[in-house]
Amino acid sequence: MIKIAQPQIGQEEIDAVSAVLRSGQLASGENVALFQREFSEYLNHGFCVAASSGTTALEIALRALGIKEGDKVITTAFSFIATANVIVHAGAIPIFADIDETTMNISSYSIEQILQEHDGVKAIVIVHLFGQSCDMDQIQKIVNKYQLLLIEDCAQAHGAEWEGRKLGTFGDASAFSFYPTKNMTTAEGGMVIFRDEKAAVYASQLIQHGIKARNQFEFIGYNYRLSEISAAIGLCQLKKLDRFNFARREHAALYDENLDHVYIIKPQEVAGARHVYNQYTLRIVNGMRDAFIAHMEKEGIGTSIYYPYTIPEQVCYRATDLLEKEYNRRLGVSNSIKHEVVSIPVHPGLTLFEIERIITTINRF
């Protein structure tokens, strides 16, 4: 079976974890501190706070920027559900925008439409979906025009760029995930990066019960800390990230060149974006997706649908009173593309032989 995702763990990670276990310092030690510094150096930007997951990193991004009860926050309808959940966890109201058909990223046209209809929008949470940048020229224009806070969900976009600048450096805050399917992993884990040092200091309190000094708690916070074990893995993975992304891009280039099927639309790397292919996502048209997945499965090739549903149509959102009435009128592209998308293996662990087999299998469909 060729898997859709496969974490790349080497002897370095195993040795680093062993060293932490032997040291006796399993939490709040030098690995976490170093991982924060090195991540910030990698992006050449801002102030990092490590967190227990991408989701908690995103939540403290919102909270440390002051997003609170009753605020309106625009986000994409087409993402992993965590992107919207954190808005609700912060007490705010998510307003779902549609996507651009080519990139499947949040549509700036749809954002503007919402801003015309709604007063009191405080922030936008954008997602660089599958590893490709949103149109940051458009997004920044809107953010400046309407004086909004910008949060980047970079959970799938470690090392990706827009016009030569790394993603995660555009927002007031940006969050990364290190879940095993991402471009780098710490098992579970996340990182949030702030432009403003004061917000980062607040966030580092927030992840430790609002601690100010030993035994002094300034406000009610959480335990959202990353462990030393995870941070030690992260330090090794960060050193390999550019190599991982290079391999993902090479695999994607082979698909770009060689996949050829009348029912299949390939992903496009748009001008200005350096895609890091967390997913290589095809569109299978003419209602053929189920048949395609069955064909791949028969050949032992894993696929996965990101995403079969929009976020607002999930039961947990339909059951809330958070959805504004007009949202569904707005989501035409999301509601059609969700029936077509399917992702194929593109991870760095694939061999050339496997990629050739995937290409032949797809072209024979």
Ligand SMILES: *Cc1c(COP(=O)(O)O)cnc(C)c1O
């Ligand atoms: C993975 C992911 C998250 C959540 O990260 P976790 O580490 O799983 O909590 C959030 N947003 C997007 C777009 C993701 O892909």
